[in-house]
Structures are given as structure tokens and as C-alpha cells.
Amino acid sequence: MARRLVLGLLLSVLIIAALFAAVSWRTEIAPVEPAPRTAFDAALVARGASLAAIGDCTACHTPPGGKAYAGGYPLKTPFGTIYGTNITPDPETGIGRWPQTAFVRAMREGVDRQGRHLYPAFPYNHFTLASDEDLQALYAFFMTREPVRTEEPPNELRFPFNIRMLLAGWKMLFFDEQRFRPDPAQSAEWNRGAYLSLGLGHCGACHTPRNALGAEKNKQFFAGGEAEGWHAPALNGSSPAPVPWTAESLLRYLRHGASDTHDVAVGPMALIVHSMANVPEQEVRAIATYVASLMEANPERQQRAEQALARARGAPPDPQAEKGARQASQDKVDIGAVVYSSTCAGCHAQTRRPPGAPSSDALHLALSTSVTAPTPRNLIRVIVQGMSPPDGEPGPLMPGFAAILTDDQLAALVTYVRAAYSGQPAWNDVEREVREARKL
Amino acid sequence: MIKLDVNGKVHEIDADPATPLLYVLRDHLQLNGAKFGCGLGQCGSCTVMLDGRPVFSCITPIAALQGRRVKTIEGLGTVENPGPVQRAFIEEQAAQCGYCIPGMMMRAQALLEANPAPSKAEIRRHMNANLCRCGTHMRILRAVERAAGLMKASRGRPNGG
Numbered sequence: 001m002a003r004r005l006v007l008g009l010l011l012s013v014l015i016i017a018a019l020f021a022a023v024s025w026r027t028e029i030a031p032v033e034p035a036p037r038t039a040f041d042a043a044l045v046a047r048g049a050s051l052a053a054i055g056d057c058t059a060c061h062t063p064p065g066g067k068a069y070a071g072g073y074p075l076k077t078p079f080g081t082i083y084g085t086n087i088t089p090d091p092e093t094g095i096g097r098w099p100q101t102a103f104v105r106a107m108r109e110g111v112d113r114q115g116r117h118l119y120p121a122f123p124y125n126h127f128t129l130a131s132d133e134d135l136q137a138l139y140a141f142f143m144t145r146e147p148v149r150t151e152e153p154p155n156e157l158r159f160p161f162n163i164r165m166l167l168a169g170w171k172m173l174f175f176d177e178q179r180f181r182p183d184p185a186q187s188a189e190w191n192r193g194a195y196l197s198l199g200l201g202h203c204g205a206c207h208t209p210r211n212a213l214g215a216e217k218n219k220q221f222f223a224g225g226e227a228e229g230w231h232a233p234a235l236n237g238s239s240p241a242p243v244p245w246t247a248e249s250l251l252r253y254l255r256h257g258a259s260d261t262h263d264v265a266v267g268p269m270a271l272i273v274h275s276m277a278n279v280p281e282q283e284v285r286a287i288a289t290y291v292a293s294l295m296e297a298n299p300e301r302q303q304r305a306e307q308a309l310a311r312a313r314g315a316p317p318d319p320q321a322e323k324g325a326r327q328a329s330q331d332k333v334d335i336g337a338v339v340y341s342s343t344c345a346g347c348h349a350q351t352r353r354p355p356g357a358p359s360s361d362a363l364h365l366a367l368s369t370s371v372t373a374p375t376p377r378n379l380i381r382v383i384v385q386g387m388s389p390p391d392g393e394p395g396p397l398m399p400g401f402a403a404i405l406t407d408d409q410l411a412a413l414v415t416y417v418r419a420a421y422s423g424q425p426a427w428n429d430v431e432r433e434v435r436e437a438r439k440l
Numbered sequence: 441m442i443k444l445d446v447n448g449k450v451h452e453i454d455a456d457p458a459t460p461l462l463y464v465l466r467d468h469l470q471l472n473g474a475k476f477g478c479g480l481g482q483c484g485s486c487t488v489m490l491d492g493r494p495v496f497s498c499i500t501p502i503a504a505l506q507g508r509r510v511k512t513i514e515g516l517g518t519v520e521n522p523g524p525v526q527r528a529f530i531e532e533q534a535a536q537c538g539y540c541i542p543g544m545m546m547r548a549q550a551l552l553e554a555n556p557a558p559s560k561a562e563i564r565r566h567m568n569a570n571l572c573r574c575g576t577h578m579r580i581l582r583a584v585e586r587a588a589g590l591m592k593a594s595r596g597r598p599n600g601g
Binding site: 335338339341342343346347388397398399401402403404405406409 | 457458459460479480481482490491493494495496499500501503504568569
């Protein structure tokens with residue numbers, strides 16, 4: 001009896017495994033001889049370059065200090081480290097032998113030429129929205145890059161995430177293959193912006209929170225997520241920006257990495273802004289128009305904005321701010337105020353950062369999204385590390401305070417800044433976030 | 441009163457806790473090696489060492505320094521008996537106007553205490569925070585390499601420190 005039970009169980013496991021293998025099985029697309037570069041139309045390649053910049057493909061596919069698109073960038077995820085692949089047209093180690101159909105399938109279905117499922121760190125849940133023409137342009141762009149013969153290191157993923165076949169199940173649960181459907185009630189510019197932001201731009205990959213299996217929570221679309229240890233602020237109605245974003249200010253931010261009433265771009269967003277510099281302005285304007293429409297100002301937000309601007313102009317703290325200060329321990333606020341006055345005020349006491357101002361004219365902290373955000377993470381990270389532009393590039397410069405301030409002083413400073421400038425209740429995880437930032 | 445440990449000597453300082461360390465060094469202690477450049481932590485001419493790490497003293501409040509060790513250029517050696525970093529900078533003639541040099545030497549000292557044999561790339565990366573407006577960077581980089589060599593040689597001697 002027991003033997004028959006075991007046998008039956010074994011058989012059903014085998015059948016389920018076979019069924020799963022059948023469902024997850026994808027065919028190989030036959031390799032082709034790489035086409036010569038001259039086979040691709042120059043205008044098409046140029047359009048592909050712009051789309052690749054919007055998608056910031058280089059962020060994950062170019063190793064630090066390495067050759068463009070040659071792979072090997074270590075992307076840290078909660079499941080382990082995934083290495084960006086070589087997407088240069090090298091026939092052996094890149095995608096040189098991929099026909100366009102294989103490229104399109106990878107972008108839209110997350111399957112490589114050989115038929116293997118790709119990890120969703122490659123955001124095909126967004127790229128699936130891309131149009132035929134745009135994928136053709138991207139293919140032309142990548143096929144005309146300099147081929148680089150190099151293999152990326154193997155992924156370092158924890159069990160069971162290292163079993164590729166399980167991705168078939170992940171896709172069944174969380175992935176819909178689909179094209180972008182325009183909203184006829186909106187303008188052509190808005191629709192172009194939506195198409196780019198939701199598709200190739202994959203804004204939601206960082207700005208939408210993810211579930212335990214790493215899938216974006218569609219019900220919390222753009223509600224704020226995480227990007228390589230940074231908090232990616234909400235881009236919907238719950239945007240914490242003290243002064244609501246407009247299409248104009250967002251355009252300026254995406255083009256220049258700063259607007260006169262918002263934080264400068266740091267961390268992964270700084271790289272995206274850098275990439276956006278190579279995109280025609282009308283495309284960036286479309287993205288700004290769409291994203292700003294999701295954060296539209298309402299009377300309540302407008303009132304908060306006026307309070308923030310008043311604080312930035314040096315108005316006495318409003319009752320809301322005092323409430324914030326009362327919730328924080330007074331000791332900390334006092335120590336923090338001392339630290340603030342000698343370490344921060346020299347640059348941050350300016351009222352409004354004029355466009356093109358020198359980096360010493362820093363943003364007033366009453367206008368900083370890092371100060372009003374639900375988590376102190378970004379504020380602490382910036383204070384600890386500072387900001388420095390890449391070698392030879394202009395950009396914001398701020399000294400890091402890791403060696404100057406102790407953990408207690410850092411926590412006190414952050415508590416003070418929140419109490420004095422945000423009009424929001426005190427954060428309760430400051431000490432833990434300080435310790436985390438020190439580990440980086 | 442704030443107790444300040446500078447170059448191994450403890451001083452009692454009567455100043456506002458928010459006063460930058462640079463002002464206290466120069467105005468209270470007459471340690472004039474560290475220089476005021478930008479006052480914003482962007483040029484590095486005020487660099488001193490705090491618990492072994494380089495910091496901009498112009499944006500370091502003395503309130504942050506209770507129980508911590510400050511080292512300034514005056515702590516590296518004297519005119520008669522310069523320390524290895526100072527000797528290396530003299531031998532390479534790394535100074536033109538000299539205004540940035542105390543900060544450069546303190547940043548170099550911090551590097552060499554943590555990493556006695558840095559590569560050229562490590563030296564460049566580490567020294568990145570300090571500016572020299574005369575443009576003697578190439579000599580400064582050579583001086584840091586030379587200092588590493590001098591320190592190594594003195595460690596090699598039986599009585600070397």
C-alpha cells in the first residue's frame with residue numbers, strides 16, 4: 001500500500017514536472033551570419049541610439065569603466081547579483097548572430113535566442129510595450145556597435161532563484177505580453193510620453209514597489225520603490241515633492257539633473273539624466289508631460305507647496321513644522337541644529353536655486369524631496385557620501401560627511417532637518433538607516 | 441568649554457559649539473597651516489585629519505570633536521625635522537604658491553597611513569577632493585608616490601618609526 005502511494009506520488013511529480021517543462025519550453029531561433037554594419041540605414045541607427053538612451057541600456061550593460069554594452073555590470077537584487085549581458089554584435093559572446101526576430105522576442109517575451117528564459121532584472125515587462133518600428137531601430141543600433149569579445153561573469157543567485165526554468169512560472173503569475181494601447185482621450189504628446197515611460201523608459205522598474213518575488217505591484221503603480229539601495233520617490237498622487245512637479249520643471253530636471261525647486265538627481269537617477277542628454281528634447285518633453293500629469297497639483301498639495309516655499313524664504317516655522325519637531329526628541333533637534341548651522345547652512349541657506357547657479361548655491365532643504373520622503377534613506381546617503389560628478393563632467397558637488405560626523409551626530413542632524421523643514425512627522429528609523437548607510 | 445585633542449595635545453576651547461574647527465585652529469590655537477579656501481568643503485585647502493581620516497575643517501563643527509583626535513600639518517614634522525610627506529613635497533618642489541599644499545599633505549598622509557603602497561590610480565582617486573589652482577598636480581602626485589617610498593624606507597631601517 002505504502003509502496004503504491006509513493007509510486008503514485010512520484011508519478012504525479014514527474015507528470016507535473018513534464019507538463020511544466022512543456023509549458024516553459026521555448027524553441028531556439030537559428031543563428032544567422034552577422035550582417036555588415038553598412039546593411040543598416042543611418043537614420044534608423046540614429047533613432048535606435050535615442051531609444052537606447054531613453055531606456056538607459058548602458059546602465060546595466062556597460063561595466064564600470066568598460067567598453068560600451070559589453071556586459072558585466074553587477075546588478076544587485078534581493079535575490080543575488082545578476083550581471084548585465086554582452087549586447088554588442090560580437091558573434092561568439094554578444095548578440096552578433098541574433099536575427100531581428102530573436103532580438104524582438106527577447107525584448108517582448110524575455111527569452112534569449114537559444115530559447116532560455118531571461119531574468120526580469122531585464123525589464124521585458126516594460127519593453128514588451130515597444131512598437132515594431134522602435135524595436136527595429138534598436139536592433140539596427142546595437143548591430144552597428146563595436147563588437148567586443150568578452151563574457152560576463154555567471155550570475156550569483158541564491159537557490160531556488162538560480163533555476164532558470166522557474167521563470168516560466170514567474171511569467172505566468174506576473175507577466176503579460178502586450179503592446180502599448182494609446183488613450184484616445186489624451187494628446188499625442190501625452191501618449192508618446194506614456195509609451196516611452198511605461199515601455200522602453202521602464203520608469204516603474206524603480207518607481208513602483210515590488211513584491212516578495214520581485215514583480216512590480218501594479219496596484220501601487222509609481223507609488224515609490226527602490227533602486228540599488230536608494231529610495232525612488234513616488235511619481236503618482238503621493239509624490240512627496242514639496243513643490244509639485246510640472247511638465248516644465250520635470251523637463252528641466254530630466255535634461256539638466258536639477259530644477260530650481262527640487263533636489264538634484266543623484267544615484268541611479270543621475271545616470272539616467274546623463275543618458276537623457278542624448279535624447280531629442282521633444283521625446284523628453286513627452287515623458288515630462290506624461291509623468292507630471294500623474295502628479296497633478298491639487299489644492300492641498302498647493303497649500304503644502306506654499307508652506308514649503310515660505311519656509312525656504314525664512315518664514316517662521318508653521319504649526320505643522322512645530323508638531324514635527326515636538327515628535328522628535330528635543331535633545332537631538334538641538335544637537336542637530338548645531339551641526340546644521342556649521343556643516344550645511346553655508347550652502348543650503350539659499351532661498352531659491354536659480355537655473356545655472358554654481359553648485360555652492362544648493363537647494364534650500366524645505367524644498368527637498370529627500371527631506372519630505374517617507375524614508376530618511378536618501379538624505380542620509382547623500383550626507384554620508386556627498387555627491388561628485390563623474391571625472392571631467394560638470395555636475396553638483398557636495399562633500400561627504402562620513403569622516404566628520406559620528407553616527408549619533410548624523411542621526412541628530414537628520415532628525416533636526418526633518419523637524420525644521422519638512423512639516424512632516426519625525427522618521428522613526430533614522431538610527432537603522434544611518435547604520436545601513438555606513439556599510440555602503 | 442570643549443576639549444580638543446590636536447596633535448596629541450588637549451586644549452580647552454571656549455567657543456560656540458557650531459564654530460568650524462578651521463577657525464579654532466587658526467584663531468585660538470595659532471595653528472595656521474590649514475588654510476581657508478572656499479569655506480564650503482569644495483577645495484580642500486583646509487584639510488586636516490580626524491581619527492586618521494581626511495576632513496574639511498571649514499565644515500567640521502567643534503561640537504563634533506569631543507573625544508576625537510585631530511592632526512594638522514604642524515603634527516607631521518617641523519622645519520628642522522620634516523616628516524616623510526613634507527620631505528617628499530619639498531624634494532619634488534610640489535608647491536607653487538603653496539596655499540593648497542598643507543591640505544594636500546594632510547590628505548596624502550591619511551592615504552599613506554591607511555594604505556602604505558597605493559597605486560597611481562588609488563593616489564589620483566584619493567587626492568581628487570583637493571584642488572590646486574596653480575596646476576602643480578603632476579608634481580603633487582609624484583610627491584605622494586615619493587612619500588610612500590620614504591615611509592617604506594624608514595620602516596625598513598632598524599630604528600625606523
